[in-house]
Amino acid sequence: MPVITFANTKGGAGKTTAALILATELARQGSRVTILDADPQHWISHWHEISGKIANIDVISSVSLASIQGHINENRAKTDYFIIDLAGARNTLMASAIGLSDHVMIPIQGCAMDAKGGAQVLELLCHLREKAGIHIAHSVALTRVNSLVTTRALQVVKQLLAQRSVHVLETPIVERSAFRDIFDCGGTLQTMDATRVSNLDKARDNARAFADEVRRLVPARALATLRRAA
Ligand SMILES: Nc1ncnc2c1ncn2[C@@H]1O[C@H](COP(=O)(O)OP(=O)(O)OP(=O)(O)O)[C@@H](O)[C@H]1O
Ligand SMILES: [Mg+2]
Numbered sequence: 001m002p003v004i005t006f007a008n009t010k011g012g013a014g015k016t017t018a019a020l021i022l023a024t025e026l027a028r029q030g031s032r033v034t035i036l037d038a039d040p041q042h043w044i045s046h047w048h049e050i051s052g053k054i055a056n057i058d059v060i061s062s063v064s065l066a067s068i069q070g071h072i073n074e075n076r077a078k079t080d081y082f083i084i085d086l087a088g089a090r091n092t093l094m095a096s097a098i099g100l101s102d103h104v105m106i107p108i109q110g111c112a113m114d115a116k117g118g119a120q121v122l123e124l125l126c127h128l129r130e131k132a133g134i135h136i137a138h139s140v141a142l143t144r145v146n147s148l149v150t151t152r153a154l155q156v157v158k159q160l161l162a163q164r165s166v167h168v169l170e171t172p173i174v175e176r177s178a179f180r181d182i183f184d185c186g187g188t189l190q191t192m193d194a195t196r197v198s199n200l201d202k203a204r205d206n207a208r209a210f211a212d213e214v215r216r217l218v219p220a221r222a223l224a225t226l227r228r229a230a
Helices: 015-028 043-051 068-078 092-099 112-132 152-163 177-185 202-215 220-229
Strands: 003-006 033-037 057-060 081-085 104-108 137-145
Touching: 003 015, 003 068, 015 033, 015 043, 015 057, 015 081, 015 104, 015 137, 015 202, 033 043, 033 068, 043 057, 057 068, 068 081, 068 092, 092 112, 104 112, 104 202, 112 137, 112 152, 112 220, 137 152, 137 202, 177 202
Parallel strands: 003 081, 003 104, 033 057, 033 081, 104 137
Antiparallel strands: none
């Protein structure tokens, strides 16, 4: 039951969107997903309220520093993946969630401000490794990427990450209206109306490729087996 946390101290980097796209796709593929909604704007909780019951997805809305560990312990037996959506801020809840994670995803749009917010998360991960010997796997997920052109800003961000040997997911999350509209209509990319949402098929393919890559990086069962053996 791996814990995957989306973190970037910069607001608007695409954490909530990436977390929901991953959660709904993993659930569609049959994994049981519990989302811990620690974003004070509660977009995912709102999405869950308007969606009604979505197979394989549970959302926990009130997540605090005091409760986060308990939510994970209590739901472990019925969860294949925990996904934590954090606030766009540097706070103790972020540090605690990162400490509980098997993998930290750092969404970054191709811009310097997002990269700076991502760098603060990378610094914390580095600090945990050097001072406490705790190594937490992590990757950058490029978000809101233009499907047609690679911008100069994105190239600069990619170069910076390569220089620092930061792992970047091969599958970026592309800028798609479906990834915005899902929060307004509720449901999933599968239940959306393709006649109303442009390029819905491409958004679905993108979500599938993203979740497949995350699943390869963070396999649900292998980790659970390792833990039982330990
Ligand atoms: N791939 C995408 N395609 C289209 N729009 C996107 C995409 N990713 C994010 N957005 C839009 O960008 C804005 C910010 O995204 P989001 O809320 O996911 O960021 P966040 O990092 O969770 O922000 P916060 O730090 O405030 O919680 C939202 O309006 C969202 O709809
Ligand atoms: Mg958010």
